[in-house]
Amino acid sequence: MEGLEVTVLLGLTILVGTLIAPRVRLALPLVLVVFGLLLGFVPALREVQLPPETVLLLFLPVMLFWESLTTSLRSIRRDFRYILPMSTLLVVASAFAVAGVGVLFGMPWEIALILGAAVAPPDATAVAALGRLLPRRMFMKLKAESLTNDGTALVLYAIAVSLAVGGQVTPWSVTWTVLVSYIGGIAAGVVVALLGVLLLQRSDRTAVINVTMLLIPFSAFLVAELIHASGVLAVVVAGLIASYVSPRVTTASSRRQSDAVWPFGVFLLNGALFILIGLEVQYVVHEISAAMIGWLVLTSIAVWATLVVVRYLFQFFTGFFQRPATRPPRGLRARSRVVSTVAGMRGAVSLAIALSVPTSLAEGSAGRDEVVFVTAGVILLSLLVQGPLLPAVVRWARMPVDHAEQEEYELAERAISGAALSALDDLAAEHGVGQEVRDRVRSEGYQMLELANAKALAREQALVDAEARELDALLDSPDTTASDPTASDVVDDALGVGGVTDAVDGTTLQMIATSTDVDVLQRSPLVRHEEHTRLKLALLDRKREVLIGLRRSGTVDDIVVRRIAARLDLEQVRLQGIEEFD
Numbered sequence: 001m002e003g004l005e006v007t008v009l010l011g012l013t014i015l016v017g018t019l020i021a022p023r024v025r026l027a028l029p030l031v032l033v034v035f036g037l038l039l040g041f042v043p044a045l046r047e048v049q050l051p052p053e054t055v056l057l058l059f060l061p062v063m064l065f066w067e068s069l070t071t072s073l074r075s076i077r078r079d080f081r082y083i084l085p086m087s088t089l090l091v092v093a094s095a096f097a098v099a100g101v102g103v104l105f106g107m108p109w110e111i112a113l114i115l116g117a118a119v120a121p122p123d124a125t126a127v128a129a130l131g132r133l134l135p136r137r138m139f140m141k142l143k144a145e146s147l148t149n150d151g152t153a154l155v156l157y158a159i160a161v162s163l164a165v166g167g168q169v170t171p172w173s174v175t176w177t178v179l180v181s182y183i184g185g186i187a188a189g190v191v192v193a194l195l196g197v198l199l200l201q202r203s204d205r206t207a208v209i210n211v212t213m214l215l216i217p218f219s220a221f222l223v224a225e226l227i228h229a230s231g232v233l234a235v236v237v238a239g240l241i242a243s244y245v246s247p248r249v250t251t252a253s254s255r256r257q258s259d260a261v262w263p264f265g266v267f268l269l270n271g272a273l274f275i276l277i278g279l280e281v282q283y284v285v286h287e288i289s290a291a292m293i294g295w296l297v298l299t300s301i302a303v304w305a306t307l308v309v310v311r312y313l314f315q316f317f318t319g320f321f322q323r324p325a326t327r328p329p330r331g332l333r334a335r336s337r338v339v340s341t342v343a344g345m346r347g348a349v350s351l352a353i354a355l356s357v358p359t360s361l362a363e364g365s366a367g368r369d370e371v372v373f374v375t376a377g378v379i380l381l382s383l384l385v386q387g388p389l390l391p392a393v394v395r396w397a398r399m400p401v402d403h404a405e406q407e408e409y410e411l412a413e414r415a416i417s418g419a420a421l422s423a424l425d426d427l428a429a430e431h432g433v434g435q436e437v438r439d440r441v442r443s444e445g446y447q448m449l450e451l452a453n454a455k456a457l458a459r460e461q462a463l464v465d466a467e468a469r470e471l472d473a474l475l476d477s478p479d480t481t482a483s484d485p486t487a488s489d490v491v492d493d494a495l496g497v498g499g500v501t502d503a504v505d506g507t508t509l510q511m512i513a514t515s516t517d518v519d520v521l522q523r524s525p526l527v528r529h530e531e532h533t534r535l536k537l538a539l540l541d542r543k544r545e546v547l548i549g550l551r552r553s554g555t556v557d558d559i560v561v562r563r564i565a566a567r568l569d570l571e572q573v574r575l576q577g578i579e580e581f582d
Contacts, residue, residue, distance in 0.1 A: 006048055013039065014271040016540065029274045029347065030383040033376070036278015046283050048276075056356045057221065059269050060150075061235050063348060065217035066266045067147060068239020069246075072558040075140040076240075082141060082318055087149040090314045094120040095156050097310045098303050102374075105299045110164035111367030117157035118354045118371060119303060119378045120304070121149040122311075123347030134394060135402045138336065140559075142343055149230040150349050155181045164367070165358070184229025192220040196242065201369055202251040210261070216242060238579060241353025245547060252569035259566060273351045280355065281310075281376045284369040296370060300377025304385075307378065312341040335397035342393045346384035350375050353403035403463070408556040410456040412564055415550060416543040417449040427538040433531040441535050500557075533575050540572050 013035050021028040039045045041471055076083060086110025095116030123146055134142075155178055163169055196216045217235045224234035246255065285293060315337045354375035357368045424445065428438045547564055550556045 010275055013275050026285045027383055027387050032271055032274035033278045036275040037282055040279045040282020047540045048279055055405055059352050061217035061221045063266055064235045065239045068236050069243045071143055072140050074554060074557050076144045079141050083144050085143045085318055091120045091149045091152040094307055094310050094332050097306050101302050101306050111158035115371045115374055117153050117160055117348055118350050119376045121153040121349055122344035123349045132279050135399045136405050138291045147236045151230045154232050180228055183231040184227050185233030186237050187223050188224040188229055189220050189234035192223055193238040193241035197245055197249055201466055204251050205256040206257055209250050210258050247565055252572040255569050256573055270348050273348050277351050277376045280457045284373045287369055296373045303374055303380045304381040311344050339393055339397050342386050342390050345386050371407050408560045412556045412560055413452040417547045419546040420539045420542050421445045423542050427534055429540055431534045433535045437528055536575055540568050543568055
């Protein structure tokens with residue numbers, strides 16, 4: 001099939017899956033994989049395959065860069081002792097355990113190691129839809145873990161592919177590969193990110209900023225590949241740096257645009273990957289014998305069970321890497337291990353690695369089809385078993401409710417509102433704002449501060465009521481707001497019935513301009529509007545400075561800063577208007 005036909009078909013399949021998934025109460029990835037399997041019954045569609053290198057170079061940079069942009073740096077620093085072994089040693093242990101299972105089921109060692117590298121890294125995007133069910137800190141630990149475990153898996157993948165194609169692998173070469181991959185990947189990410197920051201500082205045009213942000217992950221991946229380093233680590237490091245400096249080197253308009261485009265692009269790429277894996281499975285099924293299919297199904301089940309067991313057992317050893325003061329109580333720690341094990345599902349990254357396996361390996365080793373089939377089977381088992389099981393496990397674990405993010409959000413809102421009010425008079429004098437506009441903005445600021453305080457008190461009271469009465473219904477306040485039937489009449493009275501025609505032809509404006517009742521010394525509405533806009537923008541800048549200071553001191557989390565910054569950006573866009581493209 002032609003490329004355009006495939007593109008349209010993939011888009012339609014994602015659209016239909018998005019509509020159907022909520023109705024049948026199934027995870028969207030599972031629905032898309034099933035659709036891919038159904039499409040695979042069409043012979044022409046079954047032959048649709050992306051070049052192996054395209055999967056890694058096109059899909060991974062975008063998905064990993066967005067994950068990096070939306071990851072909490074404070075969480076990484078706080079839980080680094082847990083994240084490091086889980087993203088390195090656990091991946092290695094899982095890959096070799098899977099390789100051992102593959103050998104037991106008759107796979108060549110090299111092919112089994114490729115399979116282990118593909119399915120070893122858990123994927124946080126696979127549980128993103130269920131992330132709200134997890135305690136926030138656990139979800140961020142899982143997401144941070146997924147950022148670096150992909151790099152470890154790809155290093156193992158490169159070594160395994162080298163073995164499969166007949167390359168010479170020695171302990172020294174493995175050590176050198178690991179060092180170059182990690183150090184070179186980090187260096188490439190830092191260099192590309194800094195170059196991107198230098199370019200961003202010299203432009204305030206939305207198009208230039210967002211094109212630069214789009215090029216950063218691909219450039220980082222390319223530079224890392226040129227020096228034979230880890231492209232994954234380069235993209236992750238570049239994304240973390242870009243996320244940290246973004247409020248200072250980008251504009252509100254560019255951030256609003258990127259916040260809308262990036263999630264949608266990642267959603268489409270994830271959807272396309274899950275459809276493609278269904279097509280790949282159909283292709284493999286039609287290329288191998290029925291007896292081989294049964295063997296691969298058993299292999300998939302054994303590999304999935306091995307991954308679950310290894311992840312659970314490995315968490316007993318992570319306590320050695322953590323400070324005793326940071327460990328939760330014994331009972332809670334045991335339940336957390338179960339939750340973390342069930343949440344460690346495989347997803348898009350495993351798909352990308354499996355689909356990137358070269359079509360021809362060593363002579364007599366037709367292992368790509370087996371790797372793709374088993375990887376797809378492990379992902380399907382994750383979605384079918386772990387996905388529905390996760391909510392029940394979270395309820396069973398009785399994890400403490402984590403209100404830290406909401407508390408920090410309320411604290412930050414009050415802090416930036418108070419700081420803005422304190423600086424209002426100085427900013428008004430600096431920008432030449434009149435007393436009338438100054439009083440108006442001060443009144444708006446006090447209203448926002450009172451609203452933030454009221455929200456905090458309401459949330460605390462709701463928690464008290466919920467704990468006292470143990471009724472979830474108390475958390476659901478009914479919507480008693482009724483529309484005012486006379487609202488439109490009030491607006492009409494304010495505007496004046498029939499005033500539209502007068503305003504359009506200029507009669508009303510002319511009457512106001514020439515009326516003898518108007519004080520000509522009074523500041524005009526246009527001047528007051530300009531002063532109001534200048535003062536509000538100055539206050540927004542002050543709020544951002546205080547917000548960034550709170551992040552720098554560690555008082556509030558990066559995720560909280562991102563939420564509040566998005567609201568401030570939206571307010572600034574309303575004041576300045578949307579930048580139009582030429």
